[in-house]
Amino acid sequence: MPTTTPARVTVVVPTFNEADNIETLIRAVRTQLPDARVLVVDDGSPDGTADLAAALDASLGSIEVARRTEKSGLGAAYRFGLRRAIDDGAEICVQMDADLSHDPAVLPALVSIVEHGADVAIGSRYVPGGITLDWPPRRRWVSRWGNRYAAGVLGLAVNDATAGFRAYRSAALEQMEFDSVRAEGYGFQVEMTYRLVRIGGKVVEFPITFRDRAEGESKFSGSIVREALLLVVKLWVADFGGRRRRRARGG
Numbered sequence: 001m002p003t004t005t006p007a008r009v010t011v012v013v014p015t016f017n018e019a020d021n022i023e024t025l026i027r028a029v030r031t032q033l034p035d036a037r038v039l040v041v042d043d044g045s046p047d048g049t050a051d052l053a054a055a056l057d058a059s060l061g062s063i064e065v066a067r068r069t070e071k072s073g074l075g076a077a078y079r080f081g082l083r084r085a086i087d088d089g090a091e092i093c094v095q096m097d098a099d100l101s102h103d104p105a106v107l108p109a110l111v112s113i114v115e116h117g118a119d120v121a122i123g124s125r126y127v128p129g130g131i132t133l134d135w136p137p138r139r140r141w142v143s144r145w146g147n148r149y150a151a152g153v154l155g156l157a158v159n160d161a162t163a164g165f166r167a168y169r170s171a172a173l174e175q176m177e178f179d180s181v182r183a184e185g186y187g188f189q190v191e192m193t194y195r196l197v198r199i200g201g202k203v204v205e206f207p208i209t210f211r212d213r214a215e216g217e218s219k220f221s222g223s224i225v226r227e228a229l230l231l232v233v234k235l236w237v238a239d240f241g242g243r244r245r246r247r248a249r250g251g
């Protein structure tokens, strides 16, 4: 009987000032995925997040902390972290926030979905069974309609293209050349989704309960929403030639 070796998994966690959350998060990740590596990508948090994570490595092991000096945004942190994880041998890369909005109990399901053939498993708020708790109505509205807009304009059959809780097959990340994605905030997640769909990747959405952060400060801003709105138009325009060619071929 052939033995199946579990895929090598790295959980990439970008952090900026998450001292109140990082220990709880890392311990929960270790409980849910005991064999996974954790890569914390910290942008010089003044509150000592990186030191807390490094101290946990001493007791738990398999926790790497990438200490970057400047706060350069979520997209840059993910590009760096995913590249580092793949180069270090990860076959599946998970991305999740440090603020406990993403429930670590969902990790085994996301990983298993990729192990069973998906190129990305998205922890989704907008499929049946998915829900967002504690968000004010305005933020809920921006997220819900932002997703409808992005999916509608780009023709994505994805309900939560801005979600940040995902597991990717590393081979698919390479194929879609994720290093060249430029967007920073929600736009980063949208463009990653768009590229994956364009290479014919298989997307599976898994319902999650998303909770607003209980500790630490929000980095939500109008400018990252505007970036995402504009990006969708840019992607649509850039793909104009592609759509015409597909139509001409009858595809």
Ligand SMILES: Nc1nc2c(ncn2[C@@H]2O[C@H](COP(=O)(O)OP(=O)(O)OP(=O)(O)O)[C@@H](O)[C@H]2O)c(=O)[nH]1
Residues within 6 Å of the ligand: 013, 014, 015, 016, 017, 018, 041, 042, 043, 071, 072, 073, 074, 077, 096, 097, 098, 099, 101, 212, 213, 217, 218, 219, 220
């Ligand atoms: N390395 C790095 N991490 C960041 C940066 N900005 C945000 N993060 C982290 O990225 C994750 C998501 O950011 P959040 O601040 O939770 O953004 P959000 O979920 O849109 O908004 P709130 O939950 O309301 O704060 C968290 O783990 C942050 O600590 C950054 O510039 N660099």
Ligand SMILES: [Mg+2]
Residues within 6 Å of the ligand: 097, 099, 101, 213
């Ligand atoms: Mg958050």
